[in-house]
Amino acid sequence: MTLGLCMIVKNEEKNLPRCLESVKDIVDEIIIVDTGSTDSTVEIAESYGAKVLLYKWDDSFANARNFSLQKASKDWILIMDADDELKEDDKDKVIHLVNDKNSDVDVYFGETLSYVGDAPGSDIYTNLNVRFIKNGKGIKFKGDIHEQIIFENKNNARLVDVRFYHYGYLNKTVEVKNKRKRNMQIIKKTLEDNPKDSFMLYNMGTEYMALGNFSEALNYYKKSYEDFNPDLVAFNSKLILKMIYCYEVLGEFKEEIELINEGLKYYPEFTELEFRRAMVFYNRKKYDMAIEALNKCIDMGEPPAVFRDLSGVGSYRVYYLLGAIYFDMENYDESYKYLDKALKLNCKFTEAILKISQIMFIKKFSVDEIELKLTNYFNGTVDENTNLLLSDIFYNKDKFDVAYKYAEKAEKYKINSAKVNYYKGVLLFYQRRFKEALDSLSKVEIGNFYNNSIYYSILCEIFNNQYNHADSLLDITKKFNENEKTAVYKTFKDIMQGNKYSPISEDKEDSVEFLIPIFDLLEMILKSNSFDEFKKAVQLLNLINDDSILLLLGKLYYRRGYFEFAYKEFIRSIKIYEKIDIEALEMMKLILIYKEV
Template identity: 45%
Template structure:
């Protein structure tokens, strides 16, 4: 392994392999934390390498230190699957193989176990056979000396978990910036290197700079070679960039090209069905998703997004049938989704909505949803049920479940916060305040203070609200404190200062104001909401009317929404596709319906 400042990850990695290796070779490239200390606690042999911006040099240096007949390559932010660990050692007895490739399961957001992407990576390499790495980044293995003993590369269904693409870890280590500097140096010398052009596109994609990513992908796509190992990934990522840019016609061309080269590439079939869904071509989308289920998962060499032949396809079908108003069929596919991936809880939220739309009584809804958690409901199940019923605005039922969870675990600050929110929505401001007050530290603390301020304002306890605003003034989020202070003054009918006359600065305040408006419209009276919307007059932003119209629409106030859409168009010349669709939906409401 080569490492630098990996104290958060290294122990997990070494624990996963310690029982199957004879020695641990760890090359440190300049750690300033406890990385080396942790490595030595596992009996690792630690060597030091002066970082020169070249991953291959560091990895080859580590190879030179290894004495065993086989080398297992890992990174500190990885973990060998516990269930696959016993499969590794028997592989070493096969004299016909020099290199084994394992599947790497990359977690791509902060919900480990849900959003994953699969790569293939070399993991086991026969030592003393001349294998070396080349390329400063995204190293490739090659055989450095001539040999008639060229043996097999074999792919095994052994999983290594990779946590390095989680948002928090990526930003902490500033990986994109580091990688791009190395790639820029390479491309300056070799501007037509397709592999590194592809990798540069990946870094821009990771940063959300889709136009720039597409620019690099297109350079590679012009010379597309379906025999190269990274071409399926190129197509999948190029398609993603096009999708984010809403370049749907070009995206469809890339999808069709990919399926021509790789007819078993279920990922592309799934993405094509999703594109049909976006284009409201529901019949084609349904046909495509059912084809995905029939195809199943693609060959490992093509696999990128996991479970496209399983729970993802089932869930997408459920969403389409729900959109079409076929709630029975939607319900069936939500059930199939849960069967395919039991730890994926989003279908439970949608099932709750589904049961409500089908007019099921509350006791029936509770019984159906409880059934998914088995016979013995624990605190986690009660908390999840509370969140599900909170999501469909059944706040009394939500409160019931949250209280049951709290009875079992009476020191959970996240539960205190949830109980506070539920009581606030039931307009029990004093009870809500008491729960928020219990959140004394941690991630929820600042949000709890702001909710306590809101409870005080809504219950006309202005003196205490002022004291809490003083506490909030010590937080980093100064802008939020300014908004809450202005809201308090508006409720008291006091004169308010302009929050911002600067258009750029006003954008930041606009987001904060709408978070508050979204809450106030639910937890307060129409009179208080009318006062709160005056916050929009205290900033300089011509998107405010459009956002307010959408807020009204989403809360079911169709007449107010339509009036605000018209105001946005007339005064600010602002409307978008979503707004036009909402206006169309309002006009389609029968005249007999009272709004």
């Protein structure tokens, strides 16, 4: 039997090749409905032999989807979006499914693994979506957004173990496409016609939650929950889960636990609810109760597909949280044991890598030992993100030469060159290789890393006595709307150059705005072991009017391991400003203990 792919797209030139590459050798037809692309989407689609049909967008995903179904001519229809990718290992399953002549199924649901965050990694959320439709059975979609299938006849549907990666909810994609605004406009229009539509109320709640408005999200979820039907498992299990998350963020502990208990009565196999209970107790440092809940998660195991949302709630995330608990209790051997289990189940779980590396440093493993143990977890699957993660780990421990080695390894993948060049530039700066640092930083294009790369470049030019170049870069920072930071860097340049300089701020309230950029700059200079420059940079503190400067300077010295200097500044803060806090007192206590030892 034959299989055709049906898609609706708009401006998907970055995603479409990955999608079509994943299925081009198993589909017999590609139907692409374009709703108004202005990039090279259409040309890319045609290069894969697709039949491209233009469709005037009418704010209805169901209408566009149904239009694509009407044009399909093959026995089975595969439904994908441009930011989907069929998992390579599951191609044979698709071929078997399409050619199964004994099956009476008309619709197959597949598992969608959605990446979230800044880059594809271990943060994956799961949904079930319609993926395969038998052609000619009268099956259509309804709903202007998050469209659902409707059956005109008595059709059979089944879940199949075929997985698709989804890249559409990565932070950059959501931001670039302004998906939230588009989605909310369509949902609002639907709710005007049917204000009690539980599914649309749920969808609106989800949009508000994505925007960080958890109170408004919970209001919509509660309205949706009024018509709760436990038999609608896929929808209502996620509704319960998202309400629980809102309760947690809003600090409504009692309601959260009650809903967890209620949800488990309806869905006893829903492991993530028990995992959320463990998180509730962990966040409140009730470690014994958290451990009890986590052991239940292990007994329950990973939930059935219909209850899957966050991956690993019956496996690697449980072991990670146990490791985190024992880490907080300073039982590092027990913590290491559980983190090791987590990483053997999921070597790309970033939080576990970071935590286990902390333990290795605490237990004074050599750099070679740490490198060997960490790279062994990846078992040959090292990529750009992995190398940058390893670079971060050693950077945070001031092992700048080791960190630089991994940044260089990341460079060969040529995927995120701006990030890699930024990493290299920063790490060269901290090794005082200023000319080389400038070379890397100059390659960082406008984007997430551009502003910081300019400030690091200014310091490189100052340290190289290239003050005219520093002035040119300072002019660029005027466009960043970071006036306080620009003023701090300009004044530091004047100090280093021997120019006259004036107080940055004599007003006590205004001076507060300069504290963060000044102390960020001081830490950067101290971290680079630029002691002569640091002595001059400290003069910046005399140019603002704030009685917390000595306290903050003491904390900076403490963080960098200069304990005697830290202690002296704390004493000066008490004598001159009569200012100290609990954190500083604890630091002073530890310094005295350290001196006695």
